[in-house]
Amino acid sequence: MNRKKENFFLLFQLFVSFIALFLFIGLNLKKVSNYFKPLGYHYEDAWLVKLDFQNLSEEKKLEYTGLIKEKLQSIKEVELISSTQVVPFLQWGREEKITYNKQVSKALAFEVDEHYKDVLNIKLLEGRWFAPKDYALNSIPVVITKDLAERDFNNENPIGKTILITNKPALIVGISETVRENTGANLSPGFFIPISGAANTYLIKSKNTDDLLLLEEKIRKAIMSVNAPEIQIKQNLSLTLIQKFAQKMDNIQLSIALVVFAFLFINVFLGISGVFSYKLSKRKAEVGLRVIMGASPFDILKQFLGESMVLTTLGILPGVLIATQLLIMQYLDPYVNGYYGVLSIVLSALFLYLLMLSCAFYPSLKAARLSPVNALHEE
């Protein structure tokens, strides 16, 4: 059909729209679905204290750390204190190379102390959490997350196995529930190891308190009471507040993405509608002829809507093939993959079919209502 050449622009627009839509849906669908998945911990009773020791020596830092923990523990609303490098919604683990049975992979290292599990109520699935007695061992005691166990150990039981964490031996003592950085984050296979050196970040488990301002003040006073003017409090607030802030940032990000998407959608809608109207206006004589030959208004409507569906199929087909290939080759991991990848392809295609139908409907209806005599004279 000679019309194929004329349709090239429309087909190209559909192809580009499909790819853009696939990436947009793919990148956001998984994130949105993550909101409904458990975090793997409870942050509601947790409190963050972050200090700046400025130029204090490591020795002094360790001394003050112990003192500060003692003072904090004396607050009646404080149940437990954990020294950590990992704070949900704020600072997550760092990527490390791990080796097991000569197989090298990457996972997130969470540097925490022995109380971290209890402060955040992280569920231990097997084995135990590391304890101070383990710190003297030659191997680093490590608790791996369930998803890391499933990824790297298949059917083997990881407890008691030794792995290398950047070439240092580590003994697996327990398996914990999977954990995620925030509500929108993907699962991140990782492992907990004991924190080394003096910590400047503490997670506190609070009890029996609704008066957050009072607790904040008590914590501030407790830290000040160690009489070290070099130590400054950088953060002293509940994790719930941090979560709300992180959530807000997530919502802003999603809103911006939606606005960009809406802008693109309106442009594509207007573009395709325009192209379709133009194409049909060039085919008025054909419409008139078909009506004269016996086509009813419904036949005309059906024909042009049918054509729009065929065009959509031709336009998105290369996109579907490319997207499928990207999923198979795992090029978009971990952002778009598996079930969500397939769902993104289906939703993008469905969306474009509906878009094309809505773009084609009005021009097709107008064509169906043309007077055959007038339409024929358009040639």
Place this chain on the structure above:
Amino acid sequence: MIQLLNIEKIYRTDTIETTALNNVNININKGEFVSIMGPSGCGKSSLLNIMGLLDAPTGGSITMDNQSVTSFSRKRLAAFRNLKLGFIFQSYHLINDLSVIDNVELPLLYRNGISGAERRKRALEALGKVGLSARTKHYPNQLSGGQRQRVAIARAIIGNPEILLADEPTGNLDSAMGDEVMNLMLHLNKTDGTTIVMVTHDEQMAKKTQRVIHFFDGQQVS
């Protein structure tokens, strides 16, 4: 076969009212070959559009094949046109993006219960009748004017219509090709008994038909 009674057609705009047809009464019998003649703007094409159920008269009634079609819905009119009428135009009106055979099949696309194979078979038969069996896969722009008009005739007759309406079918053709097309229509009228109404400016062509109706200023004068 076709009865037009007190047909009136007035075109109205906000400021102007133009009477295209005024009190037209015509009766065309089954199997008749009638030509309609008259100067430009006398209402010939308006009359043919009304006979072809493409345009509604402002007044009067139309009876075709013993059915009063004046009050038919658009859907019913479309079905009636498809079954009973065939059209031939001066400028052929073929769809350039479709091959010859696809153009010919067009009326059968809108008829229920005809398979693709049956459509193709009947299109080949119709093209055989007009001597274009060898051109089925060509596109209209690869054909001469006479060949295009023969494709248009094949399209008009594929559905075995009882009435053929031709609007200056030889108007764009040279005399040899015009004769060829005219002979084809005469043959259809004679062998298949198709009723033909032809609008023409050409007196020589009109003389070959059984009856000539003259029009002037929207009225039938003879």
